[in-house]
Amino acid sequence: MRKIWPLALLFLLGLAQAVGLGERIPDFALLDPAGKPITRDTMKKPAVIVFWASWCPVCKAEFPGLQKVAEETKVPFYVISREPKDTKEVVLTYMKAYPRFIPLLASAKDKPHEVAARFKVLGQPWTFVVDQGARVVAFFAGRAGREALLDALLLAGVELP
Template sequence: MGKSLLGVLLALWSWVWAVQPGEKLPPFVLLDPKGAEVTPETMRKPAVIVFWASWCPVCRAEFPGLHRVAEETGVPFYVISREPKDTKEAVLSYMKAYPRFIPLLASEKDKPHEVANRFKVLGQPWTFVVDGEGKVVALFAGRAGREALLDALLLAGAELP
């Protein structure tokens, strides 16, 4: 089987395996940069959750566009590194360029890469759009296009400008 076909099959299989639209968010307890606990129940919603890694070139390419959407819409974008080697310091340093993002960090109860496993995320970036009830309305494995993301935010109940 060719490498490209294998890649496509793996991507399709992993997308089907992940938390799907209509499903509630899996439980987690992470910390925001101020040390406050963030759970699916305490998150402001509608919201966007992006799993990323500091070394990921696709994440680096995608983040400026995602940040513009966060600025324009006022919807909270929670970013969770799925890389176990990304320290709190590395994450916070990286996020200085993206002040509208809310980085979620390890707590005594959870580590970000463990939360990624609970979402069944197999790569990065993976973006989940969540409605006011904490249900996933859209999933983007890989880059999330601007128009598709805005459409998903509308489905989630976001009031867009």
């Protein structure tokens, strides 16, 4: 029991640090795989933003379920690697298995890990669901469950099939 308290405290502090419910997400300028600039204002919304890393076992376990939700709902899932060592080639190769995801890559203005820092994420995966106004309606530190994610999408104004 004593070993759990420090982890629980760290988890709660992380939640307190992240971009909060009802807040607009921070602005950013990244590129989609075609080289098109994506910003807070130009991204399609409602949307899901997932911070991940190529080496993360939880991300690997979570992505097939997220891909299925993305296919069913047609909501854009923007994925941003918070690992500075994840090159464009690594990200694009990894994302071939997840065609509904939109990987966001470094631009002249921003690097993905810098955007993660702006969101104040402390680990991966961290998932944010945003509404039409780019306000956070839900976020998940760690694995996002299917039902909770679908509920969050309803809160964001998505009409589910």
